[in-house]
Amino acid sequence: MKIAIVPGSFDPVTNGHIDIIRRTAELFDEVYVAILINSSKKPLFTVEERIELLKHVTKDIDNVKIESFSGLLVDFARAKKANCIVKGLRAVSDYEYEVQMALTNKQIAPEIETLFIPTNGLYSYLSSSIVKEVAKYGGDLSQMLPNEIIEVIQNKIGGKQ
Numbered sequence: 275m276k277i278a279i280v281p282g283s284f285d286p287v288t289n290g291h292i293d294i295i296r297r298t299a300e301l302f303d304e305v306y307v308a309i310l311i312n313s314s315k316k317p318l319f320t321v322e323e324r325i326e327l328l329k330h331v332t333k334d335i336d337n338v339k340i341e342s343f344s345g346l347l348v349d350f351a352r353a354k355k356a357n358c359i360v361k362g363l364r365a366v367s368d369y370e371y372e373v374q375m376a377l378t379n380k381q382i383a384p385e386i387e388t389l390f391i392p393t394n395g396l397y398s399y400l401s402s403s404i405v406k407e408v409a410k411y412g413g414d415l416s417q418m419l420p421n422e423i424i425e426v427i428q429n430k431i432g433g434k435q
């Protein structure tokens with residue numbers, strides 16, 4: 275059985291993430307979307323909220339499970355018996371950091387491969403930070419997020435001001 279991990283912060287999940295999760299689910303038998311619990315960051319959404327949002331937007335994909343993890347990604351991958359970490363690459367600017375992470379992971383867990391999937395051109399400008407910035411100033415999020423999440427983020431950011 276081929277099992278993949280799609281890791282990230284997902285604060286919040288964007289159309290770009292969903293595209294990568296969907297394409298990974300086509301390639302593997304089982305996919306774990308792994309949300310990093312990072313105590314040094316101040317996320318907009320709690321881990322529980324991010325899990326719920328991800329479950330909601332992937333509910334039509336049968337072979338996707340949503341979980342959170344702390345510590346090393348490769349330890350989570352090993353616990354799930356996953357042989358591959360899948361990351362979306364948006365632009366050259368992503369490359370250096372992503373390769374650094376991939377080589378680090380390869381060094382500490384040689385049996386686990388990293389696979390880069392080029393992000394859909396429609397979403398190559400997109401990031402969770404950009405989405406939060408646009409939401410903060412009331413911009414149009416309709417090309418960036420599923421409709422259900424637009425309302426959630428607007429309520430959240432509106433509630434923060």
Ligand code: PNS
Nearest residue numbers: 281282283284310345346347348375378
């Ligand atoms: O969405 P992000 O913030 O770019 O995701 C980064 C993530 C979660 C993939 C990365 O920070 C990670 O794997 N963190 C876990 C700690 C780890 O395994 N570090 C070693 C590799 S650098």
